[in-house]
Amino acid sequence: MAAIAYLVAAWTVAPGFYDGFTPPQPYNFVCPPPQAGANAQPSSGSLNIKIINGSSDPNSAFTDDGQLVIGFLPGAFDVTGKSSVNVTITPISPCPNVDGLRFVVNTYLITADAPLVKSSNLVLRYSNLEPDPSYIYRASNLGGQWTRLDIQQQAQLYTISAQTDQLGYFSAGFPSNAISPGGTSNQELLPIIVAVLIAAVLLAGVPLTVMRRRQPRAAARRRDEDEEDEE
Amino acid sequence: MLFAYVLLVEWTRALTATIPGAAVPALLLGGGGLVLAAWGWPAERLGLGTSKLGLRLLGGLALAVVLLLPTAARASVVPVLPGGLAVAAIAVSIGEEVAFRGALFAALEDIGGAPLAVIGSTLAWTAAHALSHPAEFLPPVAAAGLLLAMWRLVFRDLVGPIVAHVIADLAL
Numbered sequence: 001m002a003a004i005a006y007l008v009a010a011w012t013v014a015p016g017f018y019d020g021f022t023p024p025q026p027y028n029f030v031c032p033p034p035q036a037g038a039n040a041q042p043s044s045g046s047l048n049i050k051i052i053n054g055s056s057d058p059n060s061a062f063t064d065d066g067q068l069v070i071g072f073l074p075g076a077f078d079v080t081g082k083s084s085v086n087v088t089i090t091p092i093s094p095c096p097n098v099d100g101l102r103f104v105v106n107t108y109l110i111t112a113d114a115p116l117v118k119s120s121n122l123v124l125r126y127s128n129l130e131p132d133p134s135y136i137y138r139a140s141n142l143g144g145q146w147t148r149l150d151i152q153q154q155a156q157l158y159t160i161s162a163q164t165d166q167l168g169y170f171s172a173g174f175p176s177n178a179i180s181p182g183g184t185s186n187q188e189l190l191p192i193i194v195a196v197l198i199a200a201v202l203l204a205g206v207p208l209t210v211m212r213r214r215q216p217r218a219a220a221r222r223r224d225e226d227e228e229d230e231e
Numbered sequence: 232m233l234f235a236y237v238l239l240v241e242w243t244r245a246l247t248a249t250i251p252g253a254a255v256p257a258l259l260l261g262g263g264g265l266v267l268a269a270w271g272w273p274a275e276r277l278g279l280g281t282s283k284l285g286l287r288l289l290g291g292l293a294l295a296v297v298l299l300l301p302t303a304a305r306a307s308v309v310p311v312l313p314g315g316l317a318v319a320a321i322a323v324s325i326g327e328e329v330a331f332r333g334a335l336f337a338a339l340e341d342i343g344g345a346p347l348a349v350i351g352s353t354l355a356w357t358a359a360h361a362l363s364h365p366a367e368f369l370p371p372v373a374a375a376g377l378l379l380a381m382w383r384l385v386f387r388d389l390v391g392p393i394v395a396h397v398i399a400d401l402a403l
Contacts, residue, residue, distance in 0.1 A: 002374075002382075003297050005374050005377065005378070006298075006371070006374040006375055006378045007301055008374075009370045009373070009374035010301035010302070010371040010374065010375070011301045012371070026365060189402075190299065190302060190402055190403075191303045193303070193398075193402050194296055194299050194300060194303040197292050197293075197295055197296045198296055200289075200292050201289055201292050201293045201296065204289050204292075205289055212286075
C-alpha cells in the first residue's frame with residue numbers, strides 16, 4: 001500500500017521524489033523544455049546608477065527572479081556628459097537558435113546608456129532540468145558571432161559566472177557537438193540503472209531464497225541424523 | 232528533543248547550502264550531524280543488525296527500484312546530480328536514514344508504538360525537506376518517507392532504506 005501511495009504521489013510531480021539538491025526555486029524559461037512542467041515567464045530588470053564625483057557608483061543589476069546578476073565596479077562606465085546611467089536586462093523571446101551552440105538558459109539582452117569601460121562580473125543561474133552549461137556566450141547582435149567567455153570557479157550551485165568587458169546578448173550552454181562536463185542528462189542512464197537493479201534483485205533473490213529454504217531443511221536433517229546416532 | 236535536533240540539523244543544512252561555496256561542506260557536516268542523532272542507540276534498535284544481511288541489501292535494491300520507477304518511466308524528466316555532490320549526497324542519505332528511520336523511529340516507537348513511529352518519523356522527514364524542496368515536491372517526499380518507514384517497521388531493518396536512499400540520491 002505504501003509503495004502504491006508513493007508511486008501515485010511521485011507520478012503527479014515531475015520528476016517525482018528526489019532528495020537531490022534542487023535549486024531553491026524553479027528556473028523560469030522563455031522556452032521551457034518538456035520536463036519543466038508549470039513554467040513562469042522570466043523577469044526583466046533595470047538599474048539606475050548614480051554618478052558621484054564624476055564616477056559611476058558600484059552597483060549590481062539583476063532580474064527580479066534573480067536569474068541574472070551583473071555587478072559593476074566603481075567607474076565601470078564612461079559617464080562623460082551623464083548624470084546617471086540606466087541599465088536594463090531583458091529576456092529575449094523567441095529563443096535564438098545558434099548554429100553549433102546549445103543554450104540551456106534564457107538569452108538576455110543587457111544594455112546601458114553609457115559605454116562600459118571596466119569588466120563586470122556576470123552571474124547566470126541555470127536549471128537542474130538541463131545539462132550544466134560549460135560556458136557563457138556573448139554576442140553584440142542576435143545574428144552575429146557568439147563569443148565564448150572564460151568562466152570563473154562556480155561560486156554557488158546552479159550558477160555560472162564570467163567577466164565581460166562589453167554588454168550585449170548573453171546566454172550559457174555548450175557546443176552542440178560536445179558533451180557537457182557537468183554530465184549529460186540521465187535520460188538514457190536511469191532506465192538502465194533501474195533495469196540493472198531489477199536484474200540484480202531477481203538474480204540474487206532466487207539463490208538467496210533457495211539457500212534460505214535449504215538451510216532449515218538441512219538443519220532438520222542434521223537434527224534427525226543426530227537423534228538417530230544417539231539411539 | 233531528538234525530533235527538534237534532527238529538524239534543526241536539516242534546516243541549518245538547507246539554509247547553509249545556499250551560501251556560495253558552502254553547499255558541499257554543509258551537506259557533509261549535515262550528514263555527520265544527523266548520524267550523531269543515533270549516539271547511544273544500539274545498532275539492533277536502529278535496524279542495523281547484520282543478520283540476513285544479504286536479504287537486507289537485496290531489499291534495499293528492490294526499494295530503490297520503487298523509488299526510481301516513476302522517474303525512470305518518464306526518462307525525459309530526469310534531473311542531474313552535479314558530480315561533485317556525489318559524496319555529499321551519500322553522507323546526507325545515510326545521515327537522514329540513521330536519524331529519521333533509525334533513532335527517531337526507535338524513540339517514537341518507545342513512546343507511542345508503531346503508529347507514532349511511522350507517522351512521526353514521516354512528518355519529521357517531510358518537515359525537514361520543507362526548506363530545500365519546492366512545496367509541490369513535498370507529497371512525494373512524504374510518500375517516500377512513509378514507504379521507508381513501513382519497510383523499517385515491517386522488516387525491523389534500516390539497511391534496506393539506507394541502500395535505497397543512497398542509490399536514489401546518486402541516480403537523481
